[in-house]
Amino acid sequence: MNSRFASSAAALGAFGLALATSPAALQAAPLKVGMITTLSGAGAGLGVDARDAFALALKRADNPEVTLIVEDDAQKPELAVQIADKMIQSDGVDVLTGIIWSNLAMAVAPNAVDQGIFYLSVNAGPSALAGANCHENYFNVAYQNDNFHEAMGQYAARTYANTLIMAPNYPAGLDALTGFKRYYTGELAGEIHTQVGQSDYAAEIAQIRASGADSVFFFLPGGMGIAFLKQYAQSGVEIPLIGPGFSFSQDVLPAVGDAALGVRNSASWAPDLDNEASRAFVEAFKAEYGRLPSIYAAQAWDTANLLLSAQAKADVKDPEAFRAALKEADFASVRGKFGFNTNNHPIQDIYVREVVKLDDGTLTNRIVETAFTDHGDAYAEACKLP
Amino acid sequence: MSGISPLSFALLLEQLLNGLQLGVMLFLMAAGLTLIFGVMGVINLAHGSLYMIGAFACAAVAAATGSYWLGLGAALAAAAAAGALIEATILRRLYGRDHLEQVLATFALILIISEGTRWIFGGFPLFLDVPPLLQGAAPLPGGGAYPVYRLAIIGVGAAAALGLHLLISRTRLGMRIRAGESDREMIGALGVEIGRLYTLVFALGAALAGLAGGMIGALQSVQVGMGEPMLILAFVVIVIGGIGSIWGALVGAVLVGVVDTMGRFLLPKAFALAWPPSEASAMGAAVASLLIYLLMAVILALRPQGLFGAASR
Structure with missing residues (x-):
């Protein structure tokens, strides 16, 4: 009973406060x-x-x-x-x-x-x-799934000429490749579809090594990205990696370590925004x-x-x-x-970020440039909402 | 043309090594599975959990001590101990029962061990680094390179296969294992303490799975449920190789490893001859994931007992 009394007292207090500050809160x-x-x-x-x-x-x-x-x-x-x-x-x-x-x-x-x-x-x-x-x-x-990848496609079009692209075979992976290709104008050195949840990328890394690509765009969120980056670092392949922010997100970076330093990736936000x-x-x-x-x-x-x-x-x-x-x-x-x-779906800015090391040794991303301003998505036209 | 890179010698060699490395991991899993089935007649679904125990023990001990090698030792010890414990407390009661009850009990073990591991280590995956000695890549003939750590895995797997062969063909324990495979009741009657032999064989199989788990931990993330995909592949391997045959497990494992890797690599290229690269890649990836099951179906149709299985079983 006590707690009920306390909570109704608190509610009354909040009510009084709401009256004083914002009439909208009444509803x-x-x-x-x-x-x-x-x-x-x-x-x-x-x-x-x-x-x-x-x-x-x-x-x-x-x-x-x-x-x-x-x-x-x-x-x-x-x-x-x-x-x-x-x-x-x-x-x-x-x-x-x-x-x-x-x-x-x-x-x-x-x-x-x-x-x-x-x-x-x-x-x-x-x-x-x-x-x-x-x-x-x-x-x-x-x-919309394509967005970050579109930004990386635009970045790659400005920076590279022959990119190999890789993503898992599921809706977001296919959206990723579609989004990248929508803005990328160079040659494609190859397109690899992996499996969702795949943990060994030896076969894909061998193909990357032999592809002659000047850059690799990959979308592998979570544990998939960690496994790929660890194996890539051990493989001796030196081709630069790029990707959406998911591939180099704050949850991935601690496990990957310094191997990710300097890598460019895209997102709508970074901790230094x-x-x-x-x-x-x-x-x-x-x-x-x-x-x-x-x-x-x-x-x-x-x-x-x-x-x-x-x-x-x-x-x-x-x-x-x-x-x-x-x-x-x-x-x-x-x-x-x-x-x-x-x-x-959002209309927002999308940035190119870079993986950097803070003074305390933490790896994180900082924004280096704006790829898109007030960016929507390619599907909005087909949507017939009032 | 985009989407098709040239099939160089270096690329083929690297993919063959990848297939071999996967095969070696599968052999370590399948050898224990087939040994346990051969000697005790038990289908052990919890074998994937022993692999997971090895990986977690390796990651936890390596993180605590800073030494990968201590971790690997802990992986072997933890998996063997878990195996012996499972045999002595649970499986021993199931030898006389039919396979359905064994499957049910060992499936329950998967759930218990997975939840127990989640309880101890949490839902987040653990990470394990490649030891400094084995970091980097070694040059291959033809201009390629290959990670030293994966070469080491192949070496360890080959050594394990040789060791297992010597153990079974040259030692007293091996003799008893072979005797146990051919006539369980008779070796009991001849005075071999069958209970201890069973515990020993189970611990040996578990240790091999733990070794595989400990080694793979440095390449992938160590997480709950990592053993089940390997378990399924290991079952495919022993069905192809012939249930109960170590030699069959080795041949089956390398066959599955190479076919799976080469399929994932070559099928998208083959489809690209007829379809646009992006569709070919998606179709190739889809068909490649079925390939080893097709292989199993074909082998079972031609040789129902598996490549090296005894026809009478």
Whole structure:
């Protein structure tokens, strides 16, 4: 009874505070968020970062109306579907989020939004959900899959003449290669498709060695990238590597070590991005978890803040109003500027980053140039949202 | 033309070595699996877990002591100890039962060991560096190069194969193993302490799996569930080679390793003769992942007992 009294007292206090500060908060209604993400296996680093940043953003907002439940999908589509069903049917969540991998997002998101649930993507942005099959309840706060790769294609077109490209054979991997080729104008020295979850890249490295390429573009997120980079460093092949930010993300760098120094990669954010929201985020994340946040953490942080901004304006039980509140994207993004395109995917700047070593020995990325300004995606035209 | 690099001698040699290296890893797995089946008649699904135990022991001890070699020793010891423990406490009760019950019990062991490892080490993968002695690449004839560490794996695998051959053909223990394979009841009647022999054989098979796990840890990330893909391939190997035959495990492992590597490498090139490079690459990758199962199906159709299996089994 005591705790109930305490919480209603706190709510009363918050109510008084809300009256004094923001009339919008008056409408704030309960919101239940279900986060399905990868917390075990080779892809765990990505999901752990996303979960930690999302939870931290909610913790700092200290909004008792927003509750979060988290479950591990172990990077398995069938498990993600089971968890989503459970969260929708027995936990009664209003919003689903958290999925890292595009094949899992394809298995969960379309079904969820068809049931009237909102889906906010912290990472996966398969092309199939950005074009004709876009949905009014599906918001991607990260990117459309092609985006970072498009930036690297543009960079490679300026820098190299004969690039070999490699990605796993799954939706995000194919989007990666498509995105790269959309902006790359040089010769392709080869195109290699690997398997999702592959752990030995000896056969691919042999082909790279023999390819005569002047650069290698590879998209291998999480443990796949770690395995490839470790094996590449031992192989004696000297061809320079480039890739999207995922291949050289904060979760990959400690395991790879100095072998990654100087490598160029692309992303919408880096820890040194100069704006107030980004500085506050990096500081809060470091203070809470004792490590630098990755791009996955940044995207999840933004997702949580977007959700909080919409919750302050509208009740999720009124989908029309909640949708409009999300679409406004009225939150302080760590990316500086952030807006939604007609297909509910981001319009944002994309940068070329470089792996550097800080004075304390930590490897991280810093921004060296802007590849795209206010960049949308190639599929938005096919999306017929009002 | 883009998408097709020339098939040089150096590239072929490197891919052959890659196939051989994969084959050697598979042999270390399959040898234990086939030995345990041959002597005790047990199908041990938990063999992949012993491989994982080896990798985790190696990574944990190497991280704590800074020495890869101590880690490798710990991998062998931990896997052998886990194997002996499993045999003495669980499998011993299942020798008389049929294979379905053995499969059920050892499958439960996979789940228990995986969750136990997750409980101890967490969901994050561990990392292990190649020891300084074996870093870098060695030149190959034809202008290529090959990682020293992978050459070392091939060497260790070859030594293990030779050692196993000598053990089985030249020693008293080997004699008992062979006797156990051909007539379990008779060697018991002749006064050989069969319980101890079984524990020893199981620990030996487990140690080989642990050795494989410890060595692979420096190339890949060490994580829960890493053993199951290897277990599936190891079963393909012993089915191809003939269940119970060490010689069959060796030939089967090298065959699977080379066919898998060459398939992944050559099929996209072959498809590229008829289709555009990017489609050819996707199709090639898809078909290549089926190739060893096709190989298994063909061999089973022609020789149901496997290449070196005894026809009577």
